[in-house]
Amino acid sequence: MDFRLTDEQRLFRETLRDFVDTEIVPVAREWEQSGRYPTEIVEKMKQLGLFGLAVPESHGGLSADTVSFALAFEEISRGWMGVAGILGSHSVSCFMLARHGTEEQKRRYLPELATGARRTGIALTEPGAGTDLQGIRTTARRDGPDGDYIVNGTKMWITNARYADPLPVLVKTDPSADPAHKGMSILLVEAGSPGFEVTADIGKLGYKGPESCEVVLTDVRVPASQLLGGVEGRGLQQALSSLETGRINIAARSVGIAQRAYDEALGYARARTAFGRPIGEFQAVEQRLAQIAVRLQAARLMTYWAASRMDDGVRMDTESGMAKIFASEQALECAIDSMRIHGGYGYSTEFEVERLYRDAPLMSIGEGTNDVLRGVVAKALLAGKATIR
Template identity: 65%
Template sequence: MDFELSDEQRLFRQTLRDFADKEIVPVAPEWERTGRYPAEIVERLRELGLFGLNVPEEFGGLGADRISYALAFEEIARAWLGAAGLFGPHSVACWLVARNGTPEQKERLLPRMASGELRSGLGLTEPGAGTDLQGIATTAVRDADHYVVSGTKTWITNARVAGMLPVLVKTGRAERAHEAMSVLLVDTSAPGFTVTRDLPKLGYKGPETCELVLDEVRVPVEDLLGGREGRGLQQVLNGLEIGRINIAARAVGVAQAAYDAALGYSRQREAFGQPISGFQAIQLKLADMATEIQAARLLTYWAAAKSGAGGGRVDLEAGMAKMHASEVAIKCALESMRIHGGYGYSAEFIVERLYRDAPLMAIGEGTNDVQRLVIARSLLSGNGRLGW
């Protein structure tokens, strides 16, 4: 049992940390406040190869191990959650193609996705179907060598910049709903594909989050992910496991940023003739925050390691990591605000942004109540085991 990062992983983390501290932290407050799109950060993410985290080396990607994958999102989210969103859904889309794509789909798409030339996201959620993906209404009707796709998707991150979007659709009818579901790799420049609006958000500024309409969009049959109908829900659920590790790591980054801000402020702020870090009430908060963050980090790395080792689904591990880490992020953001006192409520301090960003992780990639059900079902089925 080894709780140490490898030399390569430590170097990777340090590279990302230096980049985040020098190029994201200084601009994040102003860009987040004004809604400025972080094009410069996107370019640096491309240069660092982060769009290719989940792309095998043979297709020009980093082929990163799962721990490094988690480290990337932890370090970038620590600087700005919005910056992590620029390549978060994209990395899951890369995994979907790399894991499920036909040889032709991999050759055609993955090199461009790895370089960031072709960016992507996930077209899953609909106005009437969030948690219940089997309730989607978007349809794809076969017409010779094309599918004709009609429907609406919402809460789609990076929809305006994506050149290709994996879209979950119903390709037929079946007694069991999941058997009628497929994923199409939709070219966003196709006629009938329209991004109708950007959705207003409490936090998670930077990447756009949109509603889009597919009005009889014609998608070539060769863009059916994997080349087989009826595999869509299985493909997506496997991808969401990777997404939950991504979200857990982002939550650890946000929690760490909240702790760092609280620790620094407690050392500088004086009351009654001494730094407030000298008061036991503050020390207790800092101790609780640090302990819970480290527990969340270890859960995340555990889930990442189990996922990277292969051998099947990691519903239990990814669900635990995502649920716990996101709750820790919310708690730490609030505790940090309390340590800051009135200044924590000011937009001039980072804590206010963290407080707005943190709730997203408890909702995205399946709400935490859903994660609890996933964990319980895994335990009750006998497929989930605690311990190492």
């Protein structure tokens, strides 16, 4: 087993690390606390081609391997996890469009999505349906001689909602279908469509920077050509297959949070003195610092392992689920231990660690809650679809 990065991956990481250290780290705390949208950072990400991570080279993207994809989210989250969210939803949607879209849909959208001239997200969750996507109530009925869809419903927690064009929306094209997933489809709803309204930004504990919005669709007319893949009834499968990359993205973001927690704890343990010596020389602090390092490195290796499995071309929903579960929980533990090393200063908004503590819990919720993913992993193991050896 070779756990080393390739020369290309190392160069990519160095480029990202320099970008994060110069463009994100110096402004993250101030901008996050003031609620300022990171416009300048987004523009720099466009210049670096990061909006094309999941777009094939044939359509102008980077077509990044999955390990490099993970590296991008790890490094950006080390600086500011919220900024990584802007790329996260966009990349999941690009991956879905590249894998499942019609040729005309790919030609129309992917080149501009790759440059960031267009941005996107994905509208799955509703007020009464989060983890249980088959319980959504947003409907799309056919109307008129061209068979356009008329869409009605509400979506919640939509990242990039104010910038997405198009926004893929999971709908029920056949609400009476049994099982429900056979009546579900994804429509690519363009910004500015009459009846499409972003009504509110949802207040959050952390994950600040990108907006998380409620989206209301009232008699929105969507051309039949905007049906993802051109065939009804495949929407849930299209969404779930794309969330495999989303779980790698969340696992990698978790590693970024854990890395920053370690960096802050190590620096503070070296600089802070008590009783005439650095607190890092006290055994209690040594033990906690070592535990952060162990958790961080284990989470990183599991995330890279799952990413490499995807690059091998195998189905890796079990591996990505395992990596997401483990890395997200380690991120929170690392943030808490870093806060403990900081003592009272860890609770202060003047230090980075309190933001890490607020950002980390989302990692165990996003892209499928950890409790649900444990069930998914267990079922795969029991059915013999995954083997741990």
